[in-house]
Amino acid sequence: SRRLKVSSAQLGPINLADSRASVVKRMMEMLKEADSRGSKFIVFPELALTTFFPRYWMEDPNEVEKYFESQMPSPDTLPLFELAREKGIGFYLGYAERTEEEGSTHHFNTSILVGPDGRLIGKYRKVHLPGHDEHRPTVPYQHLEKKYFEVGNLGFNVWKMFKDEVIVGQCICNDRRWPETFRVMALKGAEMVVLGYNTPSDNVYAPHEPPYLRVFHHMLSLQAAAYQNGIWVVATAKAGKEDGFWLHGGSVIVAPTGEIVAKGTTEEDEVISYDCDLGLGEYIRNTTFNFAKHRRPEHYKLISER
Ligand code: CDT
Numbered sequence: 440s441r442r443l444k445v446s447s448a449q450l451g452p453i454n455l456a457d458s459r460a461s462v463v464k465r466m467m468e469m470l471k472e473a474d475s476r477g478s479k480f481i482v483f484p485e486l487a488l489t490t491f492f493p494r495y496w497m498e499d500p501n502e503v504e505k506y507f508e509s510q511m512p513s514p515d516t517l518p519l520f521e522l523a524r525e526k527g528i529g530f531y532l533g534y535a536e537r538t539e540e541e542g543s544t545h546h547f548n549t550s551i552l553v554g555p556d557g558r559l560i561g562k563y564r565k566v567h568l569p570g571h572d573e574h575r576p577t578v579p580y581q582h583l584e585k586k587y588f589e590v591g592n593l594g595f596n597v598w599k600m601f602k603d604e605v606i607v608g609q610c611i612c613n614d615r616r617w618p619e620t621f622r623v624m625a626l627k628g629a630e631m632v633v634l635g636y637n638t639p640s641d642n643v644y645a646p647h648e649p650p651y652l653r654v655f656h657h658m659l660s661l662q663a664a665a666y667q668n669g670i671w672v673v674a675t676a677k678a679g680k681e682d683g684f685w686l687h688g689g690s691v692i693v694a695p696t697g698e699i700v701a702k703g704t705t706e707e708d709e710v711i712s713y714d715c716d717l718g719l720g721e722y723i724r725n726t727t728f729n730f731a732k733h734r735r736p737e738h739y740k741l742i743s744e745r
Pocket of ligand 1: 485570611613616637643
């Protein structure tokens with residue numbers, strides 16, 4: 440059967456004082472660990488190179504720019520790309536992207552898929568940007584993704600990876616809470632969807648929501664998405680307390696049956712791995728969720744209109 444050994448490489452906290460080079464070093468250590476387990480594909484978190492900076496209100500555009508990458512690989516990330524290529528490992532990486540397009544500068548919350556040969560295979564720019572764009576002086580921290588990023592302009596796509604053995608889709612953090620994200624990629628043939636996330640343990644808009652419920656909603660979304668589309672889902676956290684601001688862990692690998700087959704137990708740098716049977720989702724996609732046979736898109740029109 441077709442198999443792919445996958446690892447999720449969760450990062451513990453990245454504080455404001457931590458350099459990109461120090462973070463890349465941590466990622467390289469985890470890549471070596473994944474390699475020693477025989478993994479061929481590693482999923483790193485969203486905005487993996489810096490602290491989760493959208494929690495900070497910044498008025499000076501030059502201060503904001505410090506968190507963005509204008510090229511990838513960048514000088515700081517190049518050693519990670521080189522090590523991955525040397526080991527023949529593909530990966531997913533999230534970062535803040537600054538790009539010049541049609542004569543103006545744009546900022547996106549971006550992820551890329553890199554093949555085991557070091558080639559850039561695919562890019563995704565986050566579509567569902569949570570939070571707000573105005574300063575909220577009364578809350579303990581901000582969630583300014585709507586201020587610092589534009590809505591992604593590339594849509595939800597899928598790519599053939601590993602000698603065309605598997606069709607992989609990618610998304611980022613809040614996208615995982617929206618069923619449409621996974622359904623569009625599944626309709627394009629995705630067999631595995633990978634993503635990174637930074638999720639505060641408390642809900643700044645609803646302080647009564649306890650941390651356990653935040654983790655439950657995270658798992659619920661991923662498990663439902665995996666089962667309802669017959670796909671593997673790999674989700675990787677940036678976790679722990681970044682300068683005191685708590686992000687929950689719970690990195691997981693979910694089978695197309697909706698079952699969790701590997702799960703992180705810490706909020707620190709941690710690698711979890713699983714040898715995925717890529718054919719496992721076929722029976723689901725051929726029976727209960729046989730899209731061609733059973734979907735009724737004529738009754739779903741409202742979804743794309745509103
Ligand atoms: N990074 C990210 O998208 N985090 C959001 C937090 C939402 S609370 C404003 C998430 O959905 O996990």
